[in-house]
Amino acid sequence: MQLDTFQLIDRIVDLNLDAKTITVEAQVPATHSIFQGHFPGFPIMPGVLLTEAMAQSSGWLLLGLLKFERMPFLAIVKEAKMRGFVSPGQLLTIDAKLEHEGSGFAVTKAKGRVGKDLKCSAEITFGLTPFPDPALRVHMDAMANKIGFPLEGMTHG
C-alpha cells in the first residue's frame, strides 16, 4: 500500500472473469504520517481510504472484464460500512464482485477483511469511459504488472 501515491492495492490474489470476482491484498503500512493525526495514541486506517481500497479492487476487476479497453472512474459509493478498526501493519484482503454491468457504467460490491473479520463493505458504481490519455493506459499496464494482474489472455488494444 503506497499511501502517498494512493496506490492501495499490493497484489492480486485471484481474478475470475467467469465468476466476475476478484480478491486482492493490501498491506497497511506499519508507520505513516497519516496515523499521527488519525488518531494520536490510537492509529487506524481512515474509512475514506478503506473505501478507496474497495474501489480500486473493484476497478481492477472491471479493467479485467473490460480487457483494459475502458477505464472505470468512481461515481457513486453506497452503503459504505466501516465495521471494524484496521490498524497499521495489518493485511487487508478485499473481495469484489460485479453486481451489474450497464451501458457506460458498472456496479460492484466489495468487502474488506483482516483475517476472517469483516472490516468494511460497500456498493460502488463506476462510469466506464475510454482512456482519456494514453499515459494513463501506460500507467495502468505498468501497475497491472506490478501487482500481478494476470495479463495473459487479455486483448490489449
Added chain:
Amino acid sequence: MSSTFEQIANIIAETCDIPRDTIKPESHAIDDLGIDSLDFLDIAFAIDKAFGIKMPLEKWTQEVNDGKATTEQYFVLKNLADRIDELVAAKNAGTGTGS
C-alpha cells in the same frame, strides 16, 4: 401489476428524492425533473435490475449527440416507458437489447 411508467416514476422518486406526485408521464427527466447524469446512473441501475434489461444509454446519447434523435424520445417518461417496454419485449423474444 403496475405499469412501466408507474415503476419508473417510483424508482425516480426513491432514487432522487423527488415527490412522486410531481412525476408525470409528460415529465422530461432532465428538463422538468432536474435529474443529472449521476442520478441517472443510479436510475438506470434500478431500472435495469427491475426489468432485467440493459438500457442502451450510450447508444441513445450518441444518437442525440449526432442529431439522429431528440432527448424527448428517451427522457420524456412516457417515451422512456415505451423504450423500456420495447427492450423487455426484445429480451423476451431473445433478440437482445443492443448496447
